[in-house]
Each structure stands twice: as structure tokens, then as C-alpha cells.
Amino acid sequence: MYALVTGANSGIGKEIARQLLAAGHTVHVGARDAARGRAAVDELGGDARLLVLDVTDEQSIAAAAAQVTELDVLVNNAGINNGGAPVSEIDLGAMRLAYETNVFGVVAVTNAFLPALRRSAGPRIVNISSGTASLGWSTGPNPQFDHRRGSYAAAYRSSKTALNALTVFYAQDLAGAGFKVNALAPGLRATNLVPAMAGMSPEARAAAGIGDPAEAAAEAVRLALLDKDGPTGGFFSYDGSIAPW
Template sequence: MNERTALVTGANKGIGKHIARLLAAEGYTVYVGSRDAGRGQQAVEEISAGARLLILDVSDPDGIEKAAAQVDQLDVLVNNAGVALSLDPPAATDVEEFRRTYEINVFGTVAVTNAFLPALRRSPHPRIVNVSSGTASLTWSTNPNPQFSPGSGTAAAYRSSKAALNALTVFYAQTLVADGFKVNALAPGARATDLTPRAAAVGGDPVEAAQGALHLALLSDDGPTGGFFSWDGTLVPW
């Protein structure tokens, strides 16, 4: 095992797998969080050196606790697992979709973060990166921005869940700052992943987003906390 350790949730594919690969290249032992053992093991084999499979379904409280019991010390937690079930506006989205989306994107992040806090507290330089979305920015949602048409109101469940995640990022940062934590949110940009059909069709290289996450994971002790950053390092308005 390397001295430095990291956990990336939803790391069996997409941006998460690239984040895990980049952290492993930096010399970290990386726990590849995956709810599917087969896909997780395949990702581990592709990442190769430094990667370890950790069965982790962020919607399963018992499974989260079992996973946390396997990790004694953790330096970096990347909350990457997330879903976007539709691009519907709120009036066309049933409550169940909101529940399912928040279960993964919000409640799952809280459950994983809290379960792994004891391991993170054993690190001299604990870092938490929450993978959010530029479409969660209320400023960009009400003004012209580079990602989508203002006033569209689409993907209501997904975007509101990521806005909630942004708020939690601030609250974790504020309450953990005295313990040396750096907690930040990442806007990865539209990427060619299977998050949505549109993303798969027109998204950019997911490696760019992973590099943005890596930057936040490797922040020095004088780096920022409680911020919302784009993949290129620029600040995103709340």
C-alpha cells in the first residue's frame, strides 16, 4: 500500500475512473468505489498499479458502513457518484424522480462523507472533492452562461440536487476547516459520458474534468476551501 490513499465513488466508469487513474499516477493507493463488482474489478485492472476495488453503493447505508470499516486512513475523498434520470422541467418531473436523484446525489454524498470522516481525520492533509455541475449555478441559471440557455428550467431534479450539494460543500468546509480539511465542489463541464444522452453525444473529453478534480484533491494547505471551481480552475458563481 502507498502511504497516501484516496477513494473515488462511482469510479468504475466515466469521469470517476479517470480521476482514480490520475490519483494512482500520483502515487496514491486508490479505492475504486463501485456498486458493481465486475465493472469495478475491470476498472481496477485498467488502472492497474495502485488501484483497489471497494464495493460501495452510495444508496446502501449498511454497505457504506462495511466499506468504511475497510479503510483505516484516507487522504482524499472524491464524491463523484451521481445520476441524471431525465432532462425534464419540474412540472414534468414526478416526485419519485426527485427522490431517486437526491438519494444518490445528495443523501449518498452525506452518508459516504460522514462514514469516512474518521479515516479522513487521520490524514495530515484531508481533502474532499464533490463533483457538482455548472448547471447547478443559480447565477448561471438566471443569466447568460457558456453551458446552457438561461431560463430553460430543464433537468430540474438533477440541477437542484447539485445545488444542494454545493450548499453542503460550503457547510462541510466551514465546520471542518479547523481540522485542516479542504472541501470544494467541481463543475466538470459537459463530458462524453453516459450521464445523459446529450452528454454522450456532445460532451468533451472527461479527462479534462478529471484533471480539475485532481487539482482540488492535491491542494496545498494554503489552498481554498468552500469554493466552487470549474474544471479549468476558474471560480463558478453560486
């Protein structure tokens, strides 16, 4: 069994790769930076393979796809969170960058690797989204996303909402070919996505409700290894519960 995890040199992506390796998969560790990717592969060991892949670069995507002829699992994990501005103050450059990585990059990578995935007896795609993308949670009485705080991180959050829509569309489009396509809200995790977390102590992270990336990775792996009767076109929280769109 073969898997590709984009943005897998750190954070949730690396933990997903680690757990897929433990489940017996050969894992292509997607990394934009070759040196960081090699360091991750060396750490992970086993059947981890470096795949240099910049999800915003069409030539990089094409070169990576040419190296992968067999694929059972694609985890679209690479993403950016480039600022916390509300929509009324958003810089259009920041908005474009968020969409280039979190939306257009997912489409470009997914479509490039579809030929390899179609050769699988049970192809699976997992899109790493965000709970902050949920319109239900954003408009309801959810303490994590209190609407009184305004539409903070509008570029990131709306790009992940768009990713959720793409998850539904891919699930519908590919259902006849046996694909299972789902999105995951991983919860707040100690990763490079929010640089301020890097200097926090474990105690401070725990107090702020910032969890271990491995916990979110476990649900991503569950979705990656669904059997033929598993769900498709869903949005799941890290605990396995269904998240509201």
C-alpha cells in the first residue's frame, strides 16, 4: 500500500506519515524543502520516501506525480495560516496566498495524482481542513469561534471552507470509481501553522487547549484506511464525530 502526505516534514503531516508507516504503508513524504524533507524521512525511517513537492508550483507537482505510479492514499495536509486579520481589514495578497496553497494547491495535487490513485483497489483522499472553516460553528454558540470576535483569520478560514466544498465535489465526482474523500477538522495543535506556539511550554499549551498533533493524525489515518462501506463526502472532527459544515 502506498500513501502520499503533503507537507509531511513537520506537525500533523509528519505524524500522519509516521502512523501510516506503522500501519504498513510505503509513505511518500511530501516536502517543499528537500533538506527538511530528508531530515523527516531519516527520522521516520522504514518505508518513508522523500518526494519534493511544492503544492503551489505546477512544475514541481508534475515532476512529483511522474515519480509516483502507484498510490492508495492521498492526504492533502500542506497549508498555511498567514495572518489573523478580519475580512474588513484583509490584504488581498494574503487572501490570494491562502487560496493558492489551501485551495488551488489541493486541486492541482489531487488532479495530478488521480491517475495513480485510479489504479488502486480502494483509493482514499483526506483533506486536512479546520474547525474554524465550519459555518455552523462560526455562526452558532461555539465558544471556540465566538462570532463577537469578528471574522478573524478570514483568509485562512474561508480557504478551508472552500476546501470543504471541494471535498464534497470530489466525493461526488469520484464515487463511481470507489473513492472515499473526506475532510478533517484536526483541532488546535502545536504545529508550525501558528508560530507563536513554538515557544510555549507544554503546560501553557495544555492550559490553552493546544493538543498533540498525533491525536489529530490518528483520525486522519482512520479516514485514510476506511473500508469499502466507510463514509465519503464527510467533515469529521479529530474525535471521529461529524463536524457541521
